[in-house]
Amino acid sequence: MRLILQRVLKAMIKTGPDIVTSIDRGLVVMVSFLKGDSKADAEWMALKALRVRLWNCAKGDKRWDTNLMQNKYEVLIVPQPLFLVEGSPEDVPMAVSYTHLTLPTTPYV
Secondary structure, three states: EEEEEEOOOOEEEOOOOOEEEEEEEEEEEEOOOEOOOHHHHHHHHHHHHHHOOOOOOOOOOOOOOOOOOOOOOOOEEEOOOOOOOOOOOOOOOOOOOOOOOOOOOEOOO
């Protein structure tokens, strides 16, 4: 399993001209799972992403002091099945299928 975190002021997922979902200030989490990753692994990674200190405190005197939940920012989760695959997309025997995945229609806060 691998996560890539990106702080954003605004982010969205579009399909053609349609916006599927969007967030304002927060975190885009691009995630890739492999077969064998457990629910416990996913929960641990999710908590790690929510708790990582990526923002300055409100006063601005301490850098990298607050996390997503303390700031009440939003999260946009984007599945990326090929993060962990080496070679071409045809070589994806270990990647989890995302065909059954449904993206949330509202951002997480």
